[in-house]
Ligand SMILES: NC(=O)C1=CN([C@@H]2O[C@H](COP(=O)(O)OP(=O)(O)OC[C@H]3O[C@@H](n4cnc5c(N)ncnc54)[C@H](OP(=O)(O)O)[C@@H]3O)[C@@H](O)[C@H]2O)C=CC1
């Protein structure tokens with residue numbers, strides 16, 4: 001889908017498809033090659049990586065100026081810090097905020113609950129909501145009272161990877177609900193034998209929520225749009241800076 005979106009907007013994309021048993025060194029070599037290529041303005045290493053590969057080592061190797069996923073520790077660090085701006089904001093969290101801003105849903109002073117604390121979604125979206133002055137709680141698999149915490153939230157971000165876990169009676173009436181989850185569940189009525197659902201029970205939650213994103217057709221396409229946006233911003237920055245200004 002990311003490749004298709006690039007083609008649609010006229011952005012050249014290079015895919016490096018490696019076998020599942022490719023070594024860490026092989027992946028690093030490819031990252032280094034792309035780092036050094038002046039025609040490349042964005043690099044994304046699709047996650048998750050196979051177990052034998054050290055994810056941290058690979059993500060650290062991506063040039064920070066080309067880190068369009070925003071997963072480099074320097075970008076994540078700046079995302080967390082007051083008064084600092086990362087070069088790139090991770091795409092899914094950026095898409096969530098963009099949805100709230102475009103729908104003119106107030107964030108400042110509101111209570112936000114993020115379900116999930118992964119490095120790629122839960123944690124960065126919570127940090128971003130904090131930057132926008134929400135009062136943020138993060139709930140995770142060891143949280144004993146997810147329902148009661150979610151029920152207090154004006155903004156709910158569901159990113160647990162648990163099919164339809166957030167029920168209608170978890171939602172505060174009028175709350176904004178952003179469903180990040182993409183879970184395939186068995187459905188014998190479908191030709192493919194499966195159906196895509198979010199982390200929120202959409203049918204029930206939409207009766208209570210003030211505003212809610214669907215799955216499919218919600219956060220997923222926004223993630224891809226933000227990836228293109230980050231890449232364009234990276235390219236503009238590269239064109240506006242002399243080549244030797246990286247120091
Ligand atoms: N639409 C999009 O663009 C994207 C969608 N996704 C989807 O979003 C979902 C989350 O992805 P990702 O963050 O990578 O997933 P991870 O599996 O890396 O993280 C899941 C998080 O949810 C928490 N969690 C799991 N079960 C529960 C539970 N029962 N109650 C509360 N918290 C729970 C985990 O807690 P703990 O930390 O304690 O283990 C963990 O923090 C997936 O469905 C994924 O496919 C992901 C990226 C982009």
Ligand SMILES: Nc1nc(=O)c2c([nH]1)NC[C@@H]1CN(c3ccc(C(=O)N[C@@H](CCC(=O)O)C(=O)O)cc3)C=[N+]21
Pocket residue numbers: 001044045046047048069091092182196215216217218219220221223224
């Ligand atoms: N380095 C890295 N960056 C990522 O951003 C990243 C990743 N690795 N690994 C996997 C997750 C997942 N992810 C999705 C993006 C779009 C949709 C999306 O557009 N989904 C469609 C539906 C697709 C379908 O029908 O199967 C939708 O929600 O409408 C879903 C999931 C990005 N991720």
